[in-house]
Amino acid sequence: MSCLLKFGVNFLKAEDGPTAVEYAVMLALIVVVSIAAITSLGANANSTFSFVGSSVKPKTGS
Numbered sequence: 001m002s003c004l005l006k007f008g009v010n011f012l013k014a015e016d017g018p019t020a021v022e023y024a025v026m027l028a029l030i031v032v033v034s035i036a037a038i039t040s041l042g043a044n045a046n047s048t049f050s051f052v053g054s055s056v057k058p059k060t061g062s
């Protein structure tokens with residue numbers, strides 16, 4: 001029983017919990033920013049390819 005009590009006290013004293021939460025929040029922010037950047041780049045690339053595709057004239061005759 002003493003071992004379990006010692007484990008509980010050490011667990012409450014350890015600062016690993018808040019550190020893990022901070023890392024999780026940073027990771028979530030990085031993911032959100034990455035998704036926003038990829039979505040923006042994808043929309044920009046789509047409009048660029050659409051513009052180029054509509055500007056190119058098909059070759060007629062062989």
